[in-house]
Amino acid sequence: MSPPPAVDLGVRPDGPIPNPFAHGLRRSVGRWAGPGLAVTYLSLLVVLPLAALVSKAFTSGFGAFWQAVSQPEAVAALKLTLIASLIVATFNALAGLVIAWVLVRDDFRGKQAVNAMIDLPFALPTVVAGLTLLSLYGPDSIFHLNVADTKIGIVVALAFVTLPFSVRSVQPVLAELDREVEEAASSLGATSSVVLRRVILPGIAPAMLAGAGLAFARAVGEFGSVVLISGNLPFKTEVASSWIYSLSQSDQLSAAAAVSVVLVVVALLVLVAIGLLRRRFDIGESV
Amino acid sequence: MSSPWKWPLRILALGYLAGLVALPVGSIFFRAFQHGFGAAWDAVTTPDALHALWLTFVVVLIAVPLNTVFGVGMSLILARHRFPGAWLLDAFVDLPLAVSPVVVGIALVLVYGRSGWFGDWLAGHGIAVIFSLPGIVMASATVSLPYVVREVLPVLQEIGTDQEQAATTLGAKPFAIFRRITLPSIRRSLAYGVTLTTARVLGEFGAVVVVSGAIAGRTQTLTLFIQDGIENLNVVGAYAGAVILALIALGVLAILGRDTTSEGRKRRWRSPSDPSPSSSETPLLSTT
Incomplete structure (x- = not known):
């Protein structure tokens, strides 16, 4: 067995892996090729397009920007988007x-299937999601509930x-909530609405808020x-994304x-607000 | 709290889920096969439909491997190196999750389109990106960029570098270390990341509709075929196409559902637009 190459064995548990061959031009090219490619890929797909968007x-100056976002159709679309997103996030x-609550505290046959179903809107392509709703709540709804247009x-x-x-933002927090506190409150005479208001809600409010924030950001x-x-x-x-799309279609x-x-x-x-919320309430790990 | 509220809450929760998710999704299967299996089959085997299926398949075949290699590489960089600006790199990786897909499409057009930053250069070299396959691949790759990193990075951070350092001191070459030590430990999370990436690429609509031009038989992917079907009265084709994608989505859920560890589930529940799934550090804010 050949002896191990001379290597810096300094204990750096969080540092880079010591590369015993990290000297010489060829090695340093090899060492930077990976990060270079990754950053180039990221630049081509994300950084440059974002820069082009802002630029x-x-x-044509801030005036032109303001004119574009304050023209009536843009204002209407942005207003509709923000209000609808706020309603949806709250509801x-x-x-x-x-x-x-039902998934954590209740027990019934088929609970696992119901639990799995929660992720379906995430796995389903958005157009298919739209089509499923159109199919049931569109012009030929079998419930005669037409909400299209x-x-x-x-x-x-x-x-x-x-x-x-x-x-999913509330579920894990609810599952980890200490039920003995609720029982203690009940045994001390608290009614169920008091337990909900004073014990349960304070514990899960930050998680609920973070979930609502994520929902809002997605909806916008x-x-x-x-x-x-x-x-x-x-x-x-016409929501904001649709308005942007129709602008792009007319060049x-x-x-x-x-x-x-x-x-x-x-x-x-x-998203920054959610990040601050997570820090403030230390719910980063659980939410 | 429990007994008097048990049934009302149960009915409320299940009723909402049934009305919003179960019944609508079930109804597309009904609509697709309403006129018989033959009609649905015919509708998804027309030349345009077959081309849309083929194009979607090709895009997956290119975009998913690219994002897989990038995702693993970027995760290694972010997990194993401390350098100024790492937080910014991390934030840029997550950005596509926070941005509307239509905006992603517009942003790509502004770089690679006719009047975009690289428009003249690309035209001069006879390379078509926008309204062509490369544009569709780029749009799909951009929106699905974060998934592999978000799955693999936390695992890499967790396992640390002890084994890799040991292998290095024993004289193993970097590639051997990656193949024999790193890869086996991230295999599972990598599989989930690739699954999520594939699902997103298959189902992407907003970004692709902007960059592709949605020309039937040429730049129409399956999701664009579905939308076109609804707007141009090929309803059976649209529903049949939607059933194909819905079945794939159910398959994705089945794969992800096998990850029963609470950490994996938590991570995934939050992955779609969350900038900080792995730790309390928020990439947008963290200062490391």
């Missing part, structure tokens, strides 16, 4: 709590795609599931970029 949005936070249709589509966030950018059911009627059921790329930048900023703000 295009402001290419699904409550629905998600009820569903998570309405704002309710948009809310239903957004509720569908954001369901996993709302349930949603396109595929909404596009079939909303009908994309200007000023009525108004500067305006499309401007509205896109607004969406990106909103999404990033929400």
Whole structure:
């Protein structure tokens, strides 16, 4: 057996792996080839396109940007998107709590299947999601519930795609909640609504809020599931993504970029807020 | 808390799930086979439908391996090296999850399109990206970029470098270390990452519709074929195509469901648009 090459055996548990051959030009080229390729790939797909987007949005100055995002159809689309996303995030936070509660505290046949079903909106392509809703709640609904081309249709589509966030953010926290505290509260005479308000909700509120934030961020950018059911009627059921899409189809790329930048900023703000929330309440590991 | 509320809550929860998920998804199977299996089969074997299936398959075949190699490489870089700007790299990897797919498409057009940054150069060399296969591949690769990293990176951070260092001191070459030590320990998470990537590439719509031009028989993927079917009265074709994708989605769920460890599930539950699935550190904010 050949002796091991001379190598720096300094204990660096978190440092880079010592590379015994890391000298000489060829080795240093080899060493940087991997990171170089990875960064190039990332640049071609993410960094450059983002830079181009921001640059295009402001290419004719801030005035042009402002004009693009303040024109009536853009304002209507952004307003609709934000309001619908807020409604959906709030509603699904409550629905998600009820569903998570039933999945954690209740027991019934087929619970595993129901649990698996929660992830279906995440696995299903968005267009297929839109089609499933159109199929049941569209013009030939067997329930005679036609929400196609309405704002309710948009809310239903957004509720569908954001369901996993709302349930999965609360579920693990609920499962880890100490039930002895609830029992202690009950034995001391607290009614069930007091236990819910004073014991359970404070424990899961940060997780619920984080889930609602994720749902909101997802809903703001949603396109595929909404596009079939909303009908994309200007000023009525046209969400921001649809408006951006129609701008791109008519070659108004500067305006499309401007509205896109607004969406990106909103999404990033929400995600940063969630990050702060996680830190503040130390729920990073469990939510 | 339990007994008086048990049934109302159960009915509320299951009713909501049935109305929002189970019944709608079930109904597309009904619609697809409403006029018999033959009609559905005919609708997905027309030349345009077959081309859409083929194109989707080709895109998966290119984009998924690219993202797999990138994902493993980027995870190794982020897990094993401390360098300034690492947090920024991490944030850029996650960015596609936070951005609307339509915006991803627009951003790619602004770089690779006719009037984009590289438009003249690409045209001069006779390379078509937008409205062509490379554009569809790039859009699909961009939106599915984070999944492998998000699955593999936490595992790499967890296993540490003890075994790799031991192998190095024993004289193993870097590639041998990767193949014999690193790869076996990330195999499982890598499989999930690749599954999620594949699912996303198969189902991507918003980014692809912007960059592809959606020309039937040329740049129409399966999701675009479905949308086109609904808007241009090929309803059976649309539902039949949707059934194909829904079945694949159910298969994906079955694969992911096999990961019963709570850590894996937690990670995955949060993966679609969460910038910080693996730790309390938020990449967008972390300062390391």
